[in-house]
Amino acid sequence: MLELSSNNVAILGGLGGGIVLGFMARWGRFCTFAAIEDKILGHDGTRLRMWGLAIAIAILGTYGLNFFGLIDISNAIYFTAPPALAATILGGLMFGVGMSLVGTCGFGVLSRIGGGDLKSTVTFLVMGISAFATMNGVTAFLRLWLSPNSATPNSATPNSATSNSATSEAPASIAHVIGQTLGVNPNLIAVSLASILALTMLSNGKLLQHRRFLITGISVGLVIVFGWWILGNAATDPFEPQASRSYSFVAPHGDTILFIMASTGTGLDFGIGSVIGVTLGAYLTTLALRDFRWEACEDAIELKRQMLGGVLMGVGGVLALGCTVGQGLSAASTLAISAPITLISIYVGAWFGLQFLVSGSWWVPFRSLLSRQTK
Numbered sequence: 001m002l003e004l005s006s007n008n009v010a011i012l013g014g015l016g017g018g019i020v021l022g023f024m025a026r027w028g029r030f031c032t033f034a035a036i037e038d039k040i041l042g043h044d045g046t047r048l049r050m051w052g053l054a055i056a057i058a059i060l061g062t063y064g065l066n067f068f069g070l071i072d073i074s075n076a077i078y079f080t081a082p083p084a085l086a087a088t089i090l091g092g093l094m095f096g097v098g099m100s101l102v103g104t105c106g107f108g109v110l111s112r113i114g115g116g117d118l119k120s121t122v123t124f125l126v127m128g129i130s131a132f133a134t135m136n137g138v139t140a141f142l143r144l145w146l147s148p149n150s151a152t153p154n155s156a157t158p159n160s161a162t163s164n165s166a167t168s169e170a171p172a173s174i175a176h177v178i179g180q181t182l183g184v185n186p187n188l189i190a191v192s193l194a195s196i197l198a199l200t201m202l203s204n205g206k207l208l209q210h211r212r213f214l215i216t217g218i219s220v221g222l223v224i225v226f227g228w229w230i231l232g233n234a235a236t237d238p239f240e241p242q243a244s245r246s247y248s249f250v251a252p253h254g255d256t257i258l259f260i261m262a263s264t265g266t267g268l269d270f271g272i273g274s275v276i277g278v279t280l281g282a283y284l285t286t287l288a289l290r291d292f293r294w295e296a297c298e299d300a301i302e303l304k305r306q307m308l309g310g311v312l313m314g315v316g317g318v319l320a321l322g323c324t325v326g327q328g329l330s331a332a333s334t335l336a337i338s339a340p341i342t343l344i345s346i347y348v349g350a351w352f353g354l355q356f357l358v359s360g361s362w363w364v365p366f367r368s369l370l371s372r373q374t375k
Contacts, residue, residue, distance in 0.1 A: 006236060007269065013230030014270035017223045017247065018277020024223075025111035025278070026285040028216025030054075032324035033099045033108060036350045041358075046210060049201040050217040051328075056198035057221025058333035062228050063175070063190040071232030075244045078336035079172060083321045085341070087147035091319030092327075092342040096349020098312025100357060101305045105324045106249035106313055110275060114282025119297045123310040124253060130314025132254030143319055174335040190335055223247065224329045231270055246333065247274055248326025250317030320345070 004012070024030045028050075035047035066073045073079070083091070099105050102123050104112060109127065112120035133139045175193065179186035201207060207214055227246030252271030259266050286292040297303040317323045320342045322331055327342040355365035 006234075007267070009234050010230060010270040011268045011273040013226070013234065014247075014273030015277040015280075017226050017230070018274040018279075019281035019284075020219065020223050020277075021107070021247070021274075022111055022114055022278040022281020022283075023285045024216045024220055025108065026115065026282050026289065026291070028212055028219070030216050030220055031104055031108045031111070032328060032346075033102075033104050033350060036347060037354060040351055040354055046206045046213060049204075049207045050210075050213040052201040053198060053207065053214070053217035054221040054224070055329060055332045056194045056201065057218050058224040058329055059190055059194035059197070059335060061222060061225030062333040063187050063194075065225065065229055065232070067187045071228050071244060073173070073244075073334050075232070076331075076334050076336070077245045078321065078327075078331045078334060078338055081149060082172070082336070082338050083319065084147035084149075087143065087319045088321075088338050088341050089345045090146065091316040091321075092345025093349040093352075094312045094316025095320060095323060096316075096346040096351075097353040098309040098314075098316060098349075099324070099346070100350045100353025101309030102313065106253060106317060107278065107323070107325050109253075110249065110278040111282040114279045114284075115286045116292050116294045118295060119303065119306050122297075122303065123306045125257065126307050126310030127250075127314040127317075128253030128255075128257040130254075130311045131250050131318050132258065132314075134315045134318040135251060135254065139315055142315070146319060172337055174337060174340075177337075193335065220329070221333075224333050227270075227274075227330065228333070245326075246330035248322050248330055249275070249278070250314065250323045250326060253314070316349075 021030075029047070030050070031047075032051060035051050038044045038046070039048050062071070062073065065071045095105075102109065102120075104120075106127060109120045109124050113124060130139070134143050173186065173190075175186040175190040178184070179189045182189075201217075207217070224246050228244065231246065232244040248271070252275045255266075255269065256272045256275045259268065259272055283292070297306065313323070317326070320327055321338065322328075322342065324343075324346060327336075327339050328346070332339040332343070352362075352365045356362050359365075
């Protein structure tokens with residue numbers, strides 16, 4: 001019988017889960033920025049509820065794996081070397097603004113490429129190079145200055161010599177903090193929080209009326225759980241221990257570009273497999289739906305927005321140790337304290353970016369905030 005190495009299992013897992021995510025992006029319209037845009041400009045929170053349901057499912061599944069000993073949450077990269085608060089907030093704000101300029105997040109960029117969007121290809125390249133530079137290149141000084149003991153999103157081990165794994169401390173998750181305070185098992189706290197979140201998302205019935213959104217939210221949450229299982233159990237290598245993680249779409253962009261340029265000097269991994277998977281899944285879905293069409297920037301102004309947005313998302317995503325998927329779903333599924341901070345920062349950044357796009361001026365959102373405070 002053919003036996004796969006742990007790395008090959010990781011690659012295939014990233015590819016398979018990525019294909020499902022690509023399908024959900026196109027068929028189920030799963031897009032974080034679109035959900036935020038619907039809420040801010042259209043006053044419709046249905047897709048935000050779909051996204052919240054995905055988080056709830058991911059929490060239930062991730063803590064279920066942890067309870068049965070299939071993964072070790074305390075080894076998650078968000079606990080072993082979390083980013084500093086300043087890096088989390090600044091990175092989230094940068095990512096949110098960049099996301100609004102581009103019109104989608106790093107995950108959505110791949111989905112759009114699969115649908116024939118050439119301007120997203122430009123964004124992918126700029127974002128990937130910016131992310132890689134912030135991990136290892138000219139802008140890494142900013143990351144090290146703001147968060148000297150944090151890990152990079154794709155690193156095998158944290159930069160800090162004192163991690164949770166080394167000290168055998170419980171992870172600084174919301175569930176563990178509440179559990180220690182109340183003297184309750186953290187797994188029970190996690191299940192309770194996830195159940196409350198799921199019921200809240202389903203409470204007004206709008207999400208139940210959109211079967212496609214409901215299926216998508218559940219499916220995306222399960223894919224995040226699958227990612228934790230792959231990298232935390234099925235693809236583990238006792239000779240090369242790594243901090244556990246699930247899907248994220250910032251650092252893998254840069255890794256994919258590097259692999260394309262120098263495949264003989266580097267290799268495939270889970271992240272690159274997920275990038276290929278999302279793009280392939282989106283492509284196959286658009287073909288099946290007869291929705292594939294070539295698109296490009298209308299003018300130089302739009303191209304400038306795509307490139308600037310790519311830089312902000314690449315740098316910001318690395319500073320915050322994740323994007324709307326990496327922090328918003330993967331970190332949130334572990335109830336890492338960094339997740340809600342990053343999500344709020346991304347939302348605020350996206351709000352500022354949307355106000356700029358609507359008004360054409362960066363001063364308008366500031367004036368809007370000041371006028372609200374004076375009322």
